[in-house]
Every structure is written in structure tokens, then in C-alpha cells.
Amino acid sequence: MNTTEAPLPSLAARERTATTAAERRAGSPLAVSLRGVRKSFGDKGVLAGIDLEITRGEFVVLLGPSGTGKTTLLRLLSGLEPPDGGDVLVPRQRTVVYQEPRLIPSKRVLSNVSVGQQRSRATRENAKRALTEVNLADKQRAWPATLSGGEAQRVALARALVREPELLLLDEPFAALDALTRLQMQDLVGDLVARHRPAVLLVTHDVDEAVRLADRVLILDNGGFAVDVDIDLPRPRERNDPESLRYRATFLAQLGVGRHSPPDKDNS
Numbered sequence: 001m002n003t004t005e006a007p008l009p010s011l012a013a014r015e016r017t018a019t020t021a022a023e024r025r026a027g028s029p030l031a032v033s034l035r036g037v038r039k040s041f042g043d044k045g046v047l048a049g050i051d052l053e054i055t056r057g058e059f060v061v062l063l064g065p066s067g068t069g070k071t072t073l074l075r076l077l078s079g080l081e082p083p084d085g086g087d088v089l090v091p092r093q094r095t096v097v098y099q100e101p102r103l104i105p106s107k108r109v110l111s112n113v114s115v116g117q118q119r120s121r122a123t124r125e126n127a128k129r130a131l132t133e134v135n136l137a138d139k140q141r142a143w144p145a146t147l148s149g150g151e152a153q154r155v156a157l158a159r160a161l162v163r164e165p166e167l168l169l170l171d172e173p174f175a176a177l178d179a180l181t182r183l184q185m186q187d188l189v190g191d192l193v194a195r196h197r198p199a200v201l202l203v204t205h206d207v208d209e210a211v212r213l214a215d216r217v218l219i220l221d222n223g224g225f226a227v228d229v230d231i232d233l234p235r236p237r238e239r240n241d242p243e244s245l246r247y248r249a250t251f252l253a254q255l256g257v258g259r260h261s262p263p264d265k266d267n268s
Contacts (some may be wrong), residue, residue, distance in 0.1 A: 021058075021215045021230035028055035030089075031167055031199030032077065037086035039072055046072050048223030049086065056166065057197040059190075061210040063227075063251060064220035070203045073220065074169050077201060091166035091199075095159075099172045101152040103144040110140040113159045130158035133192060150181035157189065161196060168193070170202040174209065186212055190235070207255070211247045212237050219254050227254050 032054040039047040046069035054060050064070050075081035076088060078096050103112045113127040131137050134154040144152060153173060160168060170189070174182040190213055193200055204210060210217050211231065219227035229250075233243055 020232050024215070025053075025055045025058060028057055030054075031056045031058075031091055032201075033087070033089035034076075035087040037076065037088060038084045039069070039076065039081070040084055045223055047076075047083075050224055052218075052225070054167075054199045054201065056199050057193075059193055059200045059202070059213060059215045060218060061202045061204060061214035061216070062218050062220060063204065063207065063210055063255065065255060066205075068220045069223070070220055071171065074171055074201065074203050077167065078169055093163065093165050094167035094169065095163050095165040096169040096171060097153075097156050097160050097173045099175050101144075101156040103147075103152055103155055105144050107144075108140070109136065109142045109144070109147070109155055112144065112155055113162055115159065117162075126162050127158070130162040131155075133161065133195075134158045134188060148181075149177055150185060153177065153185060154188070157192070161192060164196070165198050168198040168200045170200065170204075172204055173202075174206075175204070182209075187236075189213070207248055207251045208239055210251065211244050212239070217247075217251060219251065221254075227251065 030053060032052065034050055034052040036049045036051065037047055038045070038049050050073075062070050062073065072081060074096070076083055077090055078094065079090070103109075104115060107115065110124070110127050110131065113130055114123050117123045128137070128140065131140060134157055136151060136154055136158065139147065139151065139155075144155070147155065156173070173189075174185050177185060186209060202209075202213065211233075214231050216230050217227065218225050227250075229247070231247060233241070233247075237244055239245075239248075
């Protein structure tokens, strides 16, 4: 088994909306490469020799039933879990945003964004710019306890982006938010990813979220990818657009939901 951290070549400028997802991948440097990756816990096999490539700037969403290995795959890519076999190629600059913001209560917002980095004027200015990007410029001196759930998650996102990751890993970062805040955060993340162009892997159970954000959707089941589908729809995407509904129905059927009834107003 082999886990390798590799630098990425610079990303050539290109027009995102003028090409298909496959064409964008062909014109982008590789950020993630998995070859024959296996992972088991005791007698339970979780990943059974999977292959995966993600290019720079590609937004990949990972769906799947609980217990199928979604978080395990994310931990492998973040370096928190070693594979039992196979090869893992990831960029050196990568970061994770979790469902919980994981802010340090004893540090103000600005210090939370720059935590772990060398103290300097440049670091402080970068942290301020990151807070401005997530619309929290006025919260620099606030304490984490005074923030709403959405504000705290935006601080966590700023902390991730200030490190200029080449791979951004998102582990259900919107799951604990109310419906309106979740939609606002989805839009914010989509805008920030389009601006910064990291490779992204988002783990979620929310099919509507997947259709709204993804360039490509994977469904993990029985140790492998049961679905690997590009979503070539223009942005912004409307939930009730016929093509969005078609993708939604396909993914829900694969997940064993709504096989015998049309999509309703509540996503499960």
C-alpha cells in the first residue's frame, strides 16, 4: 500500500460553463488518484479495491447508505486513516470541514481562522480576507459562543480556505443547519469553490444537495461505486427543474428510496 502527497501543477484558466464535466476533467490537472484501494475493519470489508480520480476544480459529491464507507474514504484522503492496500495519491495542501465547526472557545473568530499558522501580519491579513469572503468581516473579534450555527460553520470554512487547499474535504458540513441556512451555505460554498478551484469531495446524505452542487455524483455501496455520474446542468440549479428531478429520482432509486412513487416535497 502507498499513500503519496504530491504537488499540483498550476491550473490553466478556462471557461467553466462552456464545456461538459468530462471535457473539464480532460483539461485539468489530477488532484486525487486512488488505485485498488482496500480497507477493512476486522472481518468487515468497507472498500473493495476502489479506483477514483478527481481533477483540480472538480466538485464531487459522495452519497451512500449509512455504514458503506463514505467517512472512511474521506479519512483516507485526509491522511487520518491508512489503506490496507492500493495506492492513494493526494495533494499536500488539503483540509477538512466537518459537520461540527470545531472552533476553539477561548479564541476569537479571527484567531480561530488563523489557528495553527505562523503568527505574522500576512497571516492576519489572509485571515481577514477569508472572513470577508464568507461575509463575516464584522465578526473578527467575536467569541465562538456568540455565533449562530451558520456563522460558526462559515468561520470553519474560512479557516479551511485560508490554507489555500488543493483538496477540500467536506464531511456533511450543512447537516446540522436549518433549511434556509443550509441553502445559503450551499450557495456560498459553490461560489467559493468556483473562485478558489480546489478539488472537492463532499460527503452527504442529501440528494438535493448533491444535484445542486455537484459536477459529478458517486454512490458508494457494497465496497465500490454503484453510481458515477456527471451532472451537466447550468448553474444556478433549480430543484424543480425537470433535469434536476430526473437526477434526483435516479439517485433516490439507487439508494432504495421512492422506487414506487414520484419525488415529493421532502427530501429524505
